[in-house]
């Protein structure tokens with residue numbers, strides 16, 4: 034929205050004083066700018082949605098496999114190693130993906146003050162938007178930001194639940210690996226954190242298109 038406004042303001046400034054005869058052209062330009070804006074917005078949103086689905090799916094698949102094979106303690110190792118790696122693998126070519134939380138396990142995933150404000154909008158699942166997408170612009174760079182809430186499922190309670198629901202051995206394994214862990218005591222349905230995808234524009238465009246075309 035901000036970006037559309039900016040475009041409108043810029044175009045208005047550029048065309049001010051051109052006289053009535055240019056009115057149609059201006060309208061045309063505005064129309065085109067708006068259409069392009071919509072296209073970019075849709076592409077970025079679709080890429081971000083897809084990326085979060087891939088990330089979430091990969092991780093969950095790994096976790097379920099590890100839980101079956103070696104129980105929760107082994108699965109924690111998998112999450113500890115794989116989660117940052119998956120973020121890293123997909124964060125290239127002007128696109129970034131990560132997970133953040135207020136009550137985090139890994140300090141690297143601690144939400145910033147601005148991110149906490151976004152998380153607050155997702156807190157009540159009944160009224161929360163499905164996602165938030167917005168554009169920002171600094172001097173030289175324009176960025177699409179996508180936020181998608183992550184809610185706690187019963188399965189997650191193996192490692193993020195209260196004492197009654199944590200799988201055996203989890204507490205010790207978590208304390209060993211994450212001395213500052215804040216990510217237990219959750220209940221099913223509760224907000225656990227959110228995905229953030231950032232796409233720099235136009236640098237991230239090619240990769241965003243690839244992601245949208247990728248067959249899962």
Ligand code: HEC
Pocket residue numbers: 093096105106108109110112113114116117132133134136137138139140142183184185186188189190191192193216225226227
């Ligand atoms: C086998 C244990 C285990 C299970 C099951 C598990 N997690 Fe985690 N979770 C972890 C570990 C370990 C980390 C820290 C990963 C890291 O170091 O980046 C983590 C981190 C996270 C984070 C990133 C923020 C933070 O706190 O560091 C989110 C969000 C998250 N988990 C959500 C979930 C959700 C939702 C589920 C269920 C679908 C789930 N987890 C199931 C162990 C688990």
